[in-house]
Amino acid sequence: MFGKKKKQVDQAELELLKNAQRRIKQKKGVYTHFILFLIGSVCFIIANLVLGIGETVTIFNTHWFVTAIGVWFLLFLYHAFNVFVTSKFMGKQWQDDQLNQLITKQKAKITEMQKQVEKDFPLLASKSTIKTKKQANITLIVAAGEDNAIGKDNDLIWHLSDDLKRFKNLTDGHHIIMGRKTFESFPKPLPNRTHIVITRQDNYQVPTGVIVVHNLEDAFDAARSDSQPFVIGGGEIYKQALPFADKIELTRVHESFKNADVFFPEIDASIWKATNTVLHEKDEKHAYSFSFITYERG
Numbered sequence: 001m002f003g004k005k006k007k008q009v010d011q012a013e014l015e016l017l018k019n020a021q022r023r024i025k026q027k028k029g030v031y032t033h034f035i036l037f038l039i040g041s042v043c044f045i046i047a048n049l050v051l052g053i054g055e056t057v058t059i060f061n062t063h064w065f066v067t068a069i070g071v072w073f074l075l076f077l078y079h080a081f082n083v084f085v086t087s088k089f090m091g092k093q094w095q096d097d098q099l100n101q102l103i104t105k106q107k108a109k110i111t112e113m114q115k116q117v118e119k120d121f122p123l124l125a126s127k128s129t130i131k132t133k134k135q136a137n138i139t140l141i142v143a144a145g146e147d148n149a150i151g152k153d154n155d156l157i158w159h160l161s162d163d164l165k166r167f168k169n170l171t172d173g174h175h176i177i178m179g180r181k182t183f184e185s186f187p188k189p190l191p192n193r194t195h196i197v198i199t200r201q202d203n204y205q206v207p208t209g210v211i212v213v214h215n216l217e218d219a220f221d222a223a224r225s226d227s228q229p230f231v232i233g234g235g236e237i238y239k240q241a242l243p244f245a246d247k248i249e250l251t252r253v254h255e256s257f258k259n260a261d262v263f264f265p266e267i268d269a270s271i272w273k274a275t276n277t278v279l280h281e282k283d284e285k286h287a288y289s290f291s292f293i294t295y296e297r298g
């Protein structure tokens, strides 16, 4: 395992060394060019002024050697510019190789992370399967405090009779999907609704008519004939079902409940838009004011 890694490092070092050598050669080339330019220029001056070669030849009204030295100097500047300014230290090929190596490493990391997510959250990972199989119009119905509190000690934290009425009206005649703990928080199954209870237990016993499933996908399948099945909680099931929901019927209780032990997940404002809000004031029958808010995917 370690041997293999060492080989990769050596290869990278070798590449660095090669590039450093190439760079040294390029710089040496510039210095050599400069020396040649100086010697050449002196030779031109001596040839013209001392030896009288081309004494009468002029270019642009100046001695030919001045023009020749000027042109050579420009060529030298171009050479030096290429080496020191435009030529990147490691060359384009090396940069491309590094980029490819980085991309490959990142892809491997992402694959690794995806595997971990699939392992940790099997239900979320199978989201695409559920999406293709599920019928439209899955509604989450919930009552939550300002801090998203929904329950404590496997019970509700408040009693709001008008909220219960609304729950009954909306879910009447429909399939209601719930976690095992929420099911157990009812004294008995609610009338005129088809209960679908999600549990990991193999032999979970329920009254006649109650459907038991072992994952969310099977719960949606069991409610296939319903044009609007409701997910009614609790915390664990809301969290898993939220990505597949089309609507949320939220009763926002205008109070925070510090002692709660179960919470509704955060409603992402970039995904969900409130399409209807009705305020219900606090009164003698209701200890808190609350609002019925309908959220739909925006």
Ligand SMILES: NC(=O)c1ccc[n+]([C@@H]2O[C@H](COP(=O)([O-])OP(=O)(O)OC[C@H]3O[C@@H](n4cnc5c(N)ncnc54)[C@H](OP(=O)(O)O)[C@@H]3O)[C@@H](O)[C@H]2O)c1
Residues within 6 Å of the ligand: 123, 141, 142, 143, 144, 149, 150, 151, 152, 153, 154, 155, 156, 178, 179, 180, 181, 182, 183, 185, 198, 199, 200, 201, 213, 214, 215, 216, 232, 233, 234, 235, 236, 237, 238, 240, 262
């Ligand atoms: N305010 C509201 O609107 C509202 C609504 C409903 C509930 N609540 C409150 O919420 C609380 C209950 O919520 P909770 O989060 O504790 O429990 P829950 O979501 O009702 O049920 C959790 C149980 O569901 C089963 N389960 C969860 N994920 C599963 C999966 N992927 N596959 C198979 N089975 C799975 C497990 O049952 P097993 O352990 O049997 O395997 C798990 O223990 C209570 O306090 C209740 O009063 C509030």
